[in-house]
């Protein structure tokens with residue numbers, strides 16, 4: 395849940411933070427971080443016709459002769475060897491993805507339930523074109539068990555009819571937000587294995603030079619066996635090494651937004667994701683949102699209530715107005731001991747790690763990879779690699795463990811192509827070629843079955859998010 399279109403640059407907080415343009419960025423932010431991104435609204439506008447052109451006789455998704463009736467097959471993933479009730483259900487919309495509608499569908503090639511994500515409005519303008527292409531390339535780049543990746547992309551129609559992109563990913567049963575607000579128990583063991591996997595995935599992303607920029611419980615998908623995958627790369631971007639380059643502040647759901655972003659820092663790095671993880675860690679312990687504020691300024695106030703007034707050295711990148719706001723207020727001492735009251739699981743070790751993540755100064759905040767070395771995560775690592783991972787295996791004499799428990803990306807994610815992307819048409823050609831090349835030599839390509847009633851709805855569905863999004867050039 396992010397930003398409405400058309401609200402423009404209305405300086406709502408401008409009075410509080412004079413001299414900065416912090417206001418407009420927050421005006422349209424909905425402080426609804428607790429809500430999962432979901433398909434809640436009815437589709438509002440019609441999309442283009444169903445994809446045409448099936449030169450390689452692709453299999454059709456979406457009922458009729460295709461999907462629903464097929465028998466679910468075991469997943470390759472150990473996480474889902476037993477078909478869950480969700481896997482037996484017919485195609486239906488499910489709710490994750492900041493930009494796009496996601497459906498649970500059956501792959502007619504093997505009867506497996508998968509998630510189908512529609513990336514709409516791709517070619518509306520150059521910004522959305524670049525954003526979607528970036529997300530698509532990322533989904534195809536990722537090879538990590540704790541990061542959601544593309545299993546397949548639906549065959550695009552001929553370029554003249556090419557308007558939307560459909561990506562298939564693994565289907566997960568729930569997300570961490572739903573788990574946290576549910577009555578089901580969340581033991582210390584659960585928390586440790588979840589946190590381990592979040593950081594394991596994050597280390598991989600950061601090693602590829604990618605900032606997620608919207609880490610929140612709703613973007614952490616989980617299976618019933620506690621396997622966790624980071625999803626939704628609609629806001630992700632490559633780390634910017636040049637501190638003089640400005641980056642957008644229209645990132646991260648407010649409750650999980652790092653203080654440097656709240657304070658209008660024009661340049662930030664991977665530490666913003668670690669802050670979000672710290673908030674989620676506390677939320678798992680206490681089963682409520684740690685900093686649940688009504689506005690970005692109150693968000694900052696809640697943070698300083700806990701951490702105390704930051705020293706000037708921690709605010710060097712802050713905008714003048716935000717710094718003045720902090721300095722104008724009363725001096726606050728830190729009150730970190732309240733973290734012990736989050737729950738019984740808030741042991742000394744847990745609070746120690748939490749306090750390393752919730753550091754005001756991003757330069758002093760622990761990194762994702764260093765957090766993994768904290769003793770609090772030893773049990774989570776052991777549990778994960780004993781019975782959940784794909785990197786270790788069992789032999790009669792015992793378990794053979796991988797050499798690298800928390801692997802990094804083999805290479806950084808490259809975004810050099812973005813520089814040369816100058817027009818929507820050029821982007822369309824590039825994306826079309828990318829998908830076609832990606833499919834070569836793979837399984838029978840899939841396309842949408844235009845006769846399917848469910849897919850008529852799906853095709854019409856325009857992202858309730860991205861249709862509302864009005865962004866300036868995203869950086």
Ligand SMILES: [Zn+2]
Pocket residue numbers: 778779780783784785786795796
């Ligand atoms: Zn393993």
